[in-house]
Amino acid sequence: MTRQRPQVVAFDVNETLLDLxxxxxxxxxxxxxxxxxxxxxxxxxxxxxxxxxxxxxxxxxxxxxxxxxxxxxxxxxxxxxxxxxxxxLSPHPDVEPALRRLAAAGVRVVTLTHGSPGVAEAALERGGISPLVERCLSSEEIRAWKPSREVYLWAVGRCGTTPERTALVAAHGWDVLGAQRAGLTGAWFPRAERSYPAVYAAPHVAAADLGAAVDALLDLP
Structure with a gap:
């Protein structure tokens, strides 16, 4: 299946966006x-x-x-x-420029975590980038954990889009795999993980860093 340029990009929070x-x-x-x-x-x-x-x-x-x-x-x-x-927690230095590229391209940005509500909001505010994020979603609201299919589809519903036009960016292979199994476009890049798990189906996007992952999503037709 040919992947489409997303209308919404959801970001994992801990490690992916925020420095622990x-x-x-x-x-x-x-x-x-x-x-x-x-x-x-x-x-x-x-x-x-x-x-x-x-x-x-x-x-x-x-x-x-x-x-x-x-x-x-x-x-x-x-x-x-x-x-x-x-x-x-605060955002990694590469987060702001990546989110700004998405905003400039008219792509909506949300965060999606199974972490505690309020953590992402406080960190984005601390980093001065809250205006770049439309909403922060925590699956605690539905008492579920990623990589359950339920979480990704719930997020899609909250954003009023479709799985095919939604992407998930994460530095955790299991998170990307879960998103892809739910029909979203998955994008992985390394932080704590040096490589994407070879036992998983390949990610739709694998990039050297966060910025490259965002660029690859924006390059989709």
Whole structure:
């Protein structure tokens, strides 16, 4: 199937748009190695996605707390303080120019996360780029986690578009795969992941960086 230039581009939030440095710093302040963050983040996703796949559900924040408790001896109040650092995130430097190119081309931009509501909004405001984003969507509203097909189609419905004219940009291969299985155009670029998982169907767009991913979407017919 030939992919079409999207009318709406949805962006994953954590890592894709936002730098997790404040969470890493909070871990270090609590006496943990900064290398612990990838483990905790991955275990958070495992916890939430596994629960959702079994018909259960938990908040991202609760999954993060459970994951951190599994790999550290930090007590509850300290873990809470580390989780609060998600409220201090800021966009990566390459985010603003990428969003501005989409805005200049007349393409609508939204964020789509299973993370806590308010995190994306606060970070976009902190980065001075809130006007470039039409809306911030969290699947907590429907008690679901990506990569469930339900999440992507819910986002499409909220935007009043169709899967064929909607794209999902993410630095996580599993997120891109989920979007593509729901009929959206998927675009992947590396941040924490150095390569797209070879066991997945290829992404519609694979680019060297965020800017190149956006350019590739704008180049679609």
């Amino acid at each position: 440095a404040p969470v890493r710093a909070a871990l270090v302040e609590a006496g943990q190695p900064e290398s612990l963050l990838p483990t905790v983040f991955a275990r958070t996703l495992l916890t939430g996605i596994a629960a959702a796949s079994l018909g259960d559900w938990c908040r991202f924040r609760d999954a993060f707390d459970a994951a951190l408790a599994q790999v550290s001896d930090l007590d509850g109040p300290v873990r809470t303080g580390i989780a609060d650092a998600f409220g201090e």
